[in-house]
Amino acid sequence: MRIVLVGPPGAGKGTQAAFLAKNLSIPHISTGDLFRANISQGTELGMRAKSYMDAGQLVPDEVTIGMAKDRMAQPDAVNGFLLDGFPRNVSQAEALDVALKADDVKLDAVLDLEVPEDEVVKRIAGRRICRNDSAHVFHATYNAPKAEGVCDACGGELYQRDDDKEETVRKRLEVYHTQTEPIIDYYRAQGLVVTISALGKVDEVTARAMDALRPGDQAA
Numbered sequence: 001m002r003i004v005l006v007g008p009p010g011a012g013k014g015t016q017a018a019f020l021a022k023n024l025s026i027p028h029i030s031t032g033d034l035f036r037a038n039i040s041q042g043t044e045l046g047m048r049a050k051s052y053m054d055a056g057q058l059v060p061d062e063v064t065i066g067m068a069k070d071r072m073a074q075p076d077a078v079n080g081f082l083l084d085g086f087p088r089n090v091s092q093a094e095a096l097d098v099a100l101k102a103d104d105v106k107l108d109a110v111l112d113l114e115v116p117e118d119e120v121v122k123r124i125a126g127r128r129i130c131r132n133d134s135a136h137v138f139h140a141t142y143n144a145p146k147a148e149g150v151c152d153a154c155g156g157e158l159y160q161r162d163d164d165k166e167e168t169v170r171k172r173l174e175v176y177h178t179q180t181e182p183i184i185d186y187y188r189a190q191g192l193v194v195t196i197s198a199l200g201k202v203d204e205v206t207a208r209a210m211d212a213l214r215p216g217d218q219a220a
Helices: 013-024 031-041 044-054 061-072 090-102 117-125 166-180 182-188 202-213
Strands: 002-006 028-030 081-084 109-114 127-130 137-139 193-197
Touching: 002 013, 002 182, 013 028, 013 081, 013 109, 013 202, 028 031, 028 061, 031 044, 031 061, 044 061, 061 081, 061 090, 090 182, 109 182, 109 202, 117 127, 117 166, 166 182, 182 193, 193 202
Parallel strands: 002 081, 002 109, 028 081, 109 193
Antiparallel strands: 127 137
């Protein structure tokens, strides 16, 4: 299957992408991984992306699209892939359609993870990270430490990242609504969008997604 995964920040896209890719035996292709791989390998596209990133500028769509096309052309993606974080806007979605058409393939579904905005804010703004080891992550509501502000694992101080503060989260949501959400209508016009609730336990959301992606269950 060839799937695009969309949803607001905090919807659990990265977590669900990993489980879905494993269950469907297809590679999980994320924008972050594309950038890291191309930069570490010193590819032409990677160096171009790095030059923009080092200058504090957005990486042009053409660079991101080029990386995605190269990755989708690799042998492990011949039977499908799951795109996470790409396309990020309608122009990228249109470019992806052109690239897929050139290879005589098409998307099977666009999985839209739906989460109420207040829940997104609650999920992200509640995160607390250990200063000693960023792998130790807690949540004020869902996974609270035994002692407030103290890491259960090492006793380090827990803090809230600037990116996780409510004001920043709401700005990220504005960017999502303005830039990325329009691709849902773009793909809905093609009959590809499948919307599911991303509320509940991780395994429940995964099961919901797998059910929705079964042949014949996609939007008409």
